[in-house]
Amino acid sequence: MFPPIPNPTTKPQRPTFGAQDLIRRSASTITPPAQRQTEVAKLIDVSKCIGCKACQAACLEWNDLTEEVGVNVGVYDNPHDLTANTLTLMRFTEWVNPETDNLEWLIRKDGCMHCEDPGCLKACPAPGAIVQYSNGIVDFDHDKCIGCGYCVKGCPFNIPRISEVTHKAAKCTLCSDRVAVGQGPACAKACPTQAIVFGSKDEMKTHAEGRIADLKSRGYANAGLYDPPGVGGTHVMYVLHHADKPEIYAGLPNNPRISPIVEAWKGVTKYAGLAVIGFAAAFGFVHHLIAGPNRVSDADENAAERLADGRRWRS
Amino acid sequence: MSADDIEPGDAIHRGHPVIVDRYTKGARINHWITAASLVLLALSGLALFHPKLFFLTGLFGGGQTTRMIHPWIGVVLFFSFFGLFLRFWKANLWKREDGTWLARIRDVLTGHEERLPELGKYNAGQKFVFWSMSALILVLITSGVVIWDQYFYEFTTIEQKRVAVLVHAIAAVLAISVWIIHVYAAIWVRGTIRAMTRGSVTGGWAWRHHRKWLRELAAKLPNGRSKTTHAK
Numbered sequence: 001m002f003p004p005i006p007n008p009t010t011k012p013q014r015p016t017f018g019a020q021d022l023i024r025r026s027a028s029t030i031t032p033p034a035q036r037q038t039e040v041a042k043l044i045d046v047s048k049c050i051g052c053k054a055c056q057a058a059c060l061e062w063n064d065l066t067e068e069v070g071v072n073v074g075v076y077d078n079p080h081d082l083t084a085n086t087l088t089l090m091r092f093t094e095w096v097n098p099e100t101d102n103l104e105w106l107i108r109k110d111g112c113m114h115c116e117d118p119g120c121l122k123a124c125p126a127p128g129a130i131v132q133y134s135n136g137i138v139d140f141d142h143d144k145c146i147g148c149g150y151c152v153k154g155c156p157f158n159i160p161r162i163s164e165v166t167h168k169a170a171k172c173t174l175c176s177d178r179v180a181v182g183q184g185p186a187c188a189k190a191c192p193t194q195a196i197v198f199g200s201k202d203e204m205k206t207h208a209e210g211r212i213a214d215l216k217s218r219g220y221a222n223a224g225l226y227d228p229p230g231v232g233g234t235h236v237m238y239v240l241h242h243a244d245k246p247e248i249y250a251g252l253p254n255n256p257r258i259s260p261i262v263e264a265w266k267g268v269t270k271y272a273g274l275a276v277i278g279f280a281a282a283f284g285f286v287h288h289l290i291a292g293p294n295r296v297s298d299a300d301e302n303a304a305e306r307l308a309d310g311r312r313w314r315s
Numbered sequence: 316m317s318a319d320d321i322e323p324g325d326a327i328h329r330g331h332p333v334i335v336d337r338y339t340k341g342a343r344i345n346h347w348i349t350a351a352s353l354v355l356l357a358l359s360g361l362a363l364f365h366p367k368l369f370f371l372t373g374l375f376g377g378g379q380t381t382r383m384i385h386p387w388i389g390v391v392l393f394f395s396f397f398g399l400f401l402r403f404w405k406a407n408l409w410k411r412e413d414g415t416w417l418a419r420i421r422d423v424l425t426g427h428e429e430r431l432p433e434l435g436k437y438n439a440g441q442k443f444v445f446w447s448m449s450a451l452i453l454v455l456i457t458s459g460v461v462i463w464d465q466y467f468y469e470f471t472t473i474e475q476k477r478v479a480v481l482v483h484a485i486a487a488v489l490a491i492s493v494w495i496i497h498v499y500a501a502i503w504v505r506g507t508i509r510a511m512t513r514g515s516v517t518g519g520w521a522w523r524h525h526r527k528w529l530r531e532l533a534a535k536l537p538n539g540r541s542k543t544t545h546a547k
């Protein structure tokens with residue numbers, strides 16, 4: 001068992017990280033701090049989850065959010081998708097294992113993965129609306145968000161949602177406010193089975209190794225850690241019993257990466273685009289310098305007058 | 316003889332100098348609404364296009380309003396340009412002399428108009444601006460609606476939106492470049508801008524740049540004194 005984070009003191013505490021610890025800031029160039037803080041991570045052990053949704057409730061509670069009353073369509077997923085209020089969602093999958101013919105009930109807690117190379121941040125056009133702290137947490141700054149929805153297009157995990165009320169993007173913050181004062185995320189705190197644990201990324205990997213060894217000893221030969229390298233690893237990781245096919249867990253992407261279309265849009269298009277516009281302007285400027293204005297001459301006017309008067313005109 | 320390039324309102328007036336009506340008041344209002352919306356779209360779009368240009372959101376009252384207002388200006392542009400399209404498409408049909416003109420683009424750029432064929436109301440460059448803007452605005456409205464998440468989010472997949480935003484950015488860059496060429500041409504060829512402000516040009520301007528059009532108009536002058544003649 002992983003030791004739970006003790007309850008907080010009641011004394012006010014200074015946050016352990018802040019604006020000085022940014023390693024990435026959307027639509028800005030920044031100098032990252034010389035020293036990186038210990039990378040943190042949340043580990044979600046899917047094999048231990050009982051689908052009680054305590055984490056989902058704790059998330060609403062801590063972030064002071066309320067979800068609308070939904071409609072039951074015969075599945076356990078409630079609400080049916082992530083929303084601007086539901087920042088984490090239990091996704092239930094009934095999967096028949098072809099090897100054993102057993103029905104397996106796969107329950108995955110969906111939410112922001114806190115990518116080391118975040119596509120949302122790459123796509124964001126508003127300076128500072130998305131930031132990444134040196135401990136790995138990716139956070140949205142609502143005051144700077146303009147609601148364009150580019151983060152939705154940038155994210156390889158389909159996580160951010162735009163609020164229809166505030167027209168701002170929302171996603172899991174990894175409880176950056178709690179972590180800054182030495183607490184773990186609210187979901188981890190609420191989890192009754194310790195399926196969600198929080199600590200340094202190294203600790204989480206070590207803890208995961210023990211869990212994976214345990215699962216393998218129970219016949220889950222393909223048990224493994226989900227820490228996808230395509231996005232530089234994530235600060236939310238899963239222990240999966242079938243790590244060879246993450247997609248069976250309600251479409252968890254196998255080998256996610258920032259879409260090449262997004263890379264092209266945010267990369268070469270910006271430079272080439274401004275170059276093309278600049279070239280068009282420079283062409284006009286230089287052409288005018290060389291060729292000078294194209295003026296109508298008196299001869300042109302006279303010719304037009306003769307034409308209008310009906311006199312024959314020969315050049 | 317079919318004169319595709321004579322538009323309603325085009326007329327020639329004898330005098331010193333000769334004055335040629337080129338754009339009706341309606342066409343000019345239509346044009347300036349289109350121009351204003353295109354400039355506002357370019358500014359608000361470029362604000363989101365590159366971080367260095369984000370300060371342009373200040374012109375629109377901040378990032379949120381820029382994001383909100385840009386697509387609506389796009390709708391204005393679309394309908395306004397559609398009006399221009401209906402007015403101008405016929406005069407922009409490709410003619411044989413346009414190929415010759417293009418082949419002699421060197422003479423065009425060096426101002427050797429005497430070496431160019433006589434042209435109707437528009438030259439190949441103007442036609443290029445017309446048709447490329449028509450195509451680009453069609454692409455921009457289509458891709459723009461796909462990424463207009465406030466109203467159309469659920470109709471497309473995220474992958475489709477990714478393609479659309481890339482296409483939108485590229486089409487916008489091209490549209491802005493075509494616009495720069497369009498404005499530059501109007502400045503370079505002196506006497507052009509009054510066509511869109513006052514609605515008319517001088518006879519000399521028409522003689523120099525659109526002689527075929529001028530001849531067609533002169534041939535319609537009353538009392539039959541004028542006859543279409545061909546130089547050389």
Ligand code: HEM
Pocket residue numbers: 125148353356357359360361363364365381382383384385386387388389390392393452455456458459460462463464480483484487488490491
């Ligand atoms: C014709 C209808 C148009 C529609 C419906 C439209 C819609 C949109 C939308 C929804 C966005 C995303 C940001 C936002 O929500 O405001 C956007 C971005 C943009 N638009 Fe438009 N737009 C249109 C026309 C134009 C035109 C004519 C131009 C330029 C001449 C333009 C240039 C841009 C640029 C540069 C961006 C930023 C793309 C990027 O971030 O890479 N748009 N447009």
Ligand code: SF4
Pocket residue numbers: 111112113114115118119120121138154155156157158159160171
């Ligand atoms: S999962 Fe999506 S929203 Fe979260 S950090 Fe990665 S790209 Fe951003």
